[in-house]
Amino acid sequence: MMGRIIGLAFIIALAVSPVAAEEPQISIPKSVEAGANFAVGFESGLEKGDEVTIGTAAGEPIAQAPRAYPTTDSPSVEIAAPVDPGDYTVVIIRGSKPIATRPITVTGASASLRAPAKAVLREQIAVEYEGPANPGDHVTFVKLDGTPILYAQRAYPNGKQKGTLEMIAPEKPGRYKVAYFTGVKPLASVPLEVTGASASVSAPKLVRIRDRFEVTVEGPANPGDVLTLGDAKGSPINFSAKVPLRGKQSDKLSMTAPQHEGRYTVVYLSGSTVLASAPLKAYAAEATLDVQGPVMTESDFRIIWSGPENAGDRIGLRKPGGPLFGDLAHADVARSFGDAVLLRAPAEPGSYEAVYVTGGTELAVLQLDVQPPSATLYAPDAVQGGLDFAVVWEGPGNQADRVELVKQGSDRPVAHTFATRGNPIAIWAPREGGDYTLRYVMRGGKVLAEKPMRIRPPAENPGTLVVGDAGYRRFGTGTAVEILLDLSGGPSDVAAVKETLQKLVEHALPREANLALRVFGHGGPESCRSDLAIPIAPVNPQAASAKLGALEAGGSGKAAIAASLRKVAEDLAEKRGERIVLLVTDGEEGCGDNPAAALRFLAEQGVDTPFAIIGYGVEDAERRYLLESWAGIGAGAYFHAPDRAALAEALLRAMRTPFEVVDAKGGIVARGRGGEGAIPLPEGQYLVKYRIEGLAKDAEAAIAAGNTTAVPLQ
Template sequence: MRYLLAFFASLVVSGAGLAQAYTVNGPERAHIRESLDISWTAPQDDGGLIEIRPADGEQRRSVYAYVRANPQSILAPNAAGEYVIVYVHGGEVQASRPLSVYLPEATLAAPDTADAGAAFEVVWTGPDSNGDRITLAERDGAVIRGLSYAYTGSRNGGPVRLTAPRDAGEYDIVYVSADTVLARAPLTVGGITASLSAPAQVHAGGAVTVAWEGPRNAQDRITFAARDGEPLGGASYRYVSAATGQSVVLTAAETTGPVDIVYLSGGRVIGRTPIEIIPASIELDAPSEVEARMQFEARWSGAGNQGDVIRMQAADGSQAAYRYIDPNEPVAPLVAPASEGEYELVYFSRAGREMARRAITARPAPQLPGDLLVEQSRAQLGPRDAVGVILDASGSMLQRIGSERRIEIARQTLAHLVSDTIPAGTGFALRVFGHRETDSCRTDLEIPLGPLVPDAASAVISNVNAMNLARTPLGHSIALAGDDLAAATGQRILILLTDGEETCDGDPAAAIQSLRDRGWDIRVNIVGFAIDDAALEAEFRAWAALGNGDYFTAGDGAELEAALSQAIAVEFEIINAATGETVGHGRAGEPVTLAPGDYQLRWGEAETRNLAIVSGETTRVTLD
């Protein structure tokens, strides 16, 4: 009755004696949480309020909205029942109309069974109201918080993807609107197991290949655990997926003793196999004397691992030269310091543990040496060769260097690379990550391998934009690059251009090793852009050494352009013309110091050139 009195009172305008009507219009029926368009008429344009109240008048408003546009959108209440829509102005109800709210129908179609932690799809019909979701509940009971769910959004029936609980048992899949369950479908969740196979022993710090069979659920991973105990914090791990195949490579800790390798699904151990980490040993060999500024070879044997480094250091511990080892190659070339004196070669493990040491003396060269500088106008690459570029377009590439964003600088330098440096017709592929989805580890092949067409490649590169909050899947991108470059039949050069660390739980070292295991002529070069983390740079250097490549650093556009050019520069051997012995290695653009004499330069597919090094002079050789 008081709604009716308020309505008639609203028809009289004080002092004017004129009747000006308030009205409110809307549907008579709606389902819970349905979006309603409410219109009205009123003698004023602002200050109004639309409310939906229970019809019995015993409770306060259920929902409301300040009027901003006519009609005004508002959601129906969360519970079925009888209501009134009212227009309020000046704190008083000026107009009203009844609204009946009902429960809509919904249906679910989904598998009857699923393995614990497995993904499955659900097809549905229902109101698709704002906030409606499909999730899991107790059998014939309440919704279980913390389990997988998906909002219906505007998928028009789905499907949506859920993950089964990690605990076996009887559940319901439910369609929930607000807090009301509109439909149920039973789901039986079964238990799961996994099996693992690995060698009985691995050297400290070494790589171990683990064969596995398991459910391959989202976020399943293989790692190390205490013997018959829980997973070890900080231990090497690999997520399993279709991309990893049926084996993964882990890196053992440098702490020796018995441990287990375990398969984790949903945070639980569902499979394990024992392994023992045994002490590693290294023997180091090198000339007892080397000539200052000259290249020489240090040789190692034993259980060398990715990330190990050989350092040449003075008596006070200061570093004169270093080289990260390639676990596949027992020779590490170094360049002796310019200062004569007593030094030591020291082999350090990845964790900084000393493994071997030997004395070495730097003596003045009997003659003043000369330098060799090999230059090239364009990269020495042909149609059988291939260059693959992995471009980081994650959120950090939006940071600025001066007035330009990092991604803008990267685009410009890559455009110059494909236009001015890599010969047209060379095999070329471009993979990019971070440019498609936020908070994602997605990586996309934007230019499949094919003969380079500079204008077309530049057009693709110019359209790459970094996306804020996108993540950095270095390992997965490198792994996929193996397929990207598989069709090439000549040398393969893979360049990773990044400004940050792995953030998608990948294993770049294992991915690089898998490329080397294919037996290809491949170099994996890493270009660090605006990196200010010494530990990260050391890791990048170790990865590049593992990939038979190098690490290049760049702090601005000019340095980045130089780094990319160096990453595809031709590499060569230097052979003593008199003895036929290989006495050095180099890369175009980087001078090599040699004793005076006659040499032969060898590069590419057995291409050679004779040259003479003159004391105190630089010999320049241009490769066309």
């Protein structure tokens, strides 16, 4: 009995005692090329769940190394060698522990590439390669320092150790490398310079909604290039139909007009880059009218319209049932600003009608309720003299409406700012303390609102801020300067202006800038021409000076100021850097148009172009006031130039960098231009805000009582 028990215990012990596992026997090559796949074969000892990976020379598994999972049915697996040469091990892992290792040497891999040295953006290029063609090997684009480019195209050899790959150059111009990678390791690279591409699009300016129309296009015709519809500013419209280019660098294509009326563009799109665009207006067969904002007596307001835009179409006001185009305002549709015409409301409040007329037929009528004008001013009750302060206003906001400051007991303004400069606006407080009145005044002198204010005397011992050294605007390579020149004056006046401008382009404009010249007020009796005498191009002082010298006074030509302003966006469309426009004129619009409306339209369309208006030989105070009000639209500036010497100084001042000084609370306390004298300020911390080469900049200024702080613009 006892023997049976002992025998049974022995059998149980055998069942539960661990059996020593057999170490797997594997076969691998002694060496393998970096990044290449190699076979790991199991000769014996393989168990379910065993893993194969790569380890260090000491046998420690390498994190993130690839792993392979053999089975009894497939005891041989492939695994990728590391991309860095050196001594490694093949490690067998069972459970979570290494149970066997075998040494392996990884040798270096090499590759070579041939590609064009230059390509335009998104151009298809042929890249010749030789390399190991390991699984996952690829050719791609990297930055000059080797940094990968997010979402850059990859092309794969697909097992072929020698061949040619078709690739699309990067979309952004710059210097790159074409690189051959095995895993994450580059084996070879060659430089590639990507340049910008140019294109042009020509389309009808006016099409009926949903009609087919033809577009003439020239461009690189890269793979994937398309024509599509964009908004009025040239930005592609999401989900708009795309018309592929057919590989022809010059072609005519058919498109479908938008389904809804409005202003659009036809856009040449290469990837996500807009290479060119052309304006397009879609209209319905009927006309519509709408009004923007309340209509106040003797105030400018906008009628937004759509219609056939036939020659001679007009929009005008009338009393209900009364005649059209009498004493009340009217405007030609051809002189619209975008989809709107600007009209002046009648002097008497009441009910009126706006009417769209084509060929004597009324297509649309809009009822208007004209109300008496009103305004409200919001400003501090007391401010410190010698500094700017902010005013928030409500009112008509007409061209030449102004907010002015008068000392109580006097009717003569000591400071003023035009309402068209924005909301809020900044106005200067005089240094003389006392009681003042802030008031909103319409162009005709009618006061709509008043607010009493107290101005405190300036600090007794202020510090001084000096901004800039030479202070002239630093130009970037994309900066564009356009001169709008009025030739309607007499020969002596025009000769003086030409001579001064010649000196400007010869000596003051850097060669990195671009220059355009548009002239008007010429062309003979009753002419309203506006001609682009010098298209935008890098400054050529000799050619520009010769062109200016050849210009002649317009004699009886009319000054088409508004028409010239309308052309600015088109003239400078291809330039994306800082843009500066110099309008040299005596200020009289001669073609029945509205320069103020043209400037306001440009500002509202996002045309980021500061206008410097230079009034040469303007003696009439009312006309000078009018020019100053124009400059107030879109943050421009007015420079008075009564004679030749003043004209030269005005042109140089217009090229200097404008700046604003902001206090610790974020309020504008002073404005000026670089290199134009010292500004007294109370002690404290300030920021000088300005733009250089199209970029917004801030410079800190710590002002101490009695001391001078210099801030260079750089």
